[in-house]
Amino acid sequence: TVSVLYWHSQRQEGGCNINMDPKPFEIAEGQELKFESAQDGVTRIMAKVVSGHCECFGTVLEEKRVYKFPLGTKGALSCPPGKGGCVVELMYAEKPQLRPWSGEIYNPMLQALNAKRASAKASNTTGPRIIVIGETDTGKSTLCKYIINSAINDGYAITFVDGDLGQNSITVPGSISSVFMEGKQVDIEEGFTLLPPLAFFFGDFTLTAANVRKYQHLMAQTGACLKGNAEQRPQFMAGGLVVNTMGWVKELGLTAIKMIIEALEIDTIVCVGDPELSASLKSSLKSGGEVFDFQRSTATIVRSSAYRKCSRGERVGDYFRGVKTMLHPVKAVVSFNDVELVQVGSGFSSGTTTELPEFLKIKTIKPDISQILCIAAVSHAAFPEEVPHANVAGFVVILNVDMERRTLTLLLPSGSELPRRFLIISRIAVAYQDISS
Secondary structure (H helix, E strand, O other): OOOOOOOOOOEEOOOOOOOOOOEEEEEOOOEEEEEEOOOOOOOOOEEEEEEEOOEEOOEEOOEOOEEEOOOOOEEEEEEOOOOOOEEEEEEOOEEEEEEEOHHHHHHHHHHHHHHHHHHHHHHOOOOOEEEEEEOOOOOHHHHHHHHHHHHHHOOOOEEEEEOOOOOOOOOOOOEEEEEEEOOOOOEOOOEOOOOOOEEEEOOOOOOOOOOHHHHHHHHHHHHHHHHHHHHHOOHHHHHOEEEEOOOOOOOHHHHHHHHHHHHOOOOEEEEEOOHHHHHHHHHHOOOOOEEEEEOOOOOOOOOOHHHHHHHHHHHHHHHHHOOOOEEOOEEEEEEHHHOEEEEEOOOOOOOOOOOOOHHHOEEEEOOOHHHOOEEEEEEOOOOHHHOOOOOEEEEEEEEEEEOOOOEEEEEEOOOOOOOOOEEEEEEEEOOHHHHOO
16 A cells, blocks of 8 residues: 655745855856865855856756755856856855866766657657666766756656665655656755655665665565556656665665666666676666766765764754754654554564565564664554555654653654554664754
């Protein structure tokens, strides 16, 4: 059972305060202004277009509007050739650098993909189904944004799937999430945070021999849902999809890439920095599949493992509090009798009459204090045997377990009641400061 209804925070527009003098930059046509955030987990870069045409990964910025970027942003403001140049003001950015526009190298690929979409639309068939692969810090997320925005600019609807368990850009770490993009480019401030996603909960951000088949199963469930969406909303058929992946491209990471190619019927590989990898995967594509190889940019910023760990916590905070638009999570106290905590996989006995593979067997577990500050997902399942297959309504954090009163205190994204009974418990814990106001 799969529902596309998503339980999400109510939203209220919030502003941003500028408390330092901005630094102006003139960007000539065919140039970009590369910048990065401080790795302090606090500072957010702000930018304003004073005049002219300015883009960020293909998203056109409005003049006079102040943009507040997410924590940890690494990006560039650009003016493509023929657009006349622009003047921007930048605040709180580290190492800003003017250089030739790097996005030009993607134009032949983007034009080829849009030609495929046009052909698919004319023949009422499926458009390009793209996977973006490469090691950590090679610019995969940037490429995904270029591909999405190019499709939107040409009038197509496109699905974005984030299969990166550790750095998921749509919901929270440990999930496989998708959003349906139509009519609007990627928001450079909010990213995908405010869009209603289709999400499945893996419950960990590390692949192991014991859980990799669960990843395969959830990706297959994702594929089935996306196929159903395209049948109900045919505008998403010609637009196709693009998948972001983890930066692990060897061993189980490579296995996961092959699983995605099969589950989502990928026909186009976009590879950054590893032509041998793409060559080895080309045989996995359908007949007529295509490969685009790009060199790793010398300007790509390498993030430390400590920074990545910190950014996972920030991503959870963004899910509950918002990035620029302020969200309003609530605390709710629920009785042990009103919820059922479950885990999926690891050889559990299912406790049902339906026989499941080991990696999908479920176990009902009792609440205990070890679950405090763990992320849990609210399953759309109506019955226990549906939990391994169902998508989730949203995510909560367990703030307290009161064994005496037999209650759980939960941080909910909105409302005061859980939409469903089953909570999928994960091994992912957060720091309190990541979710506190």
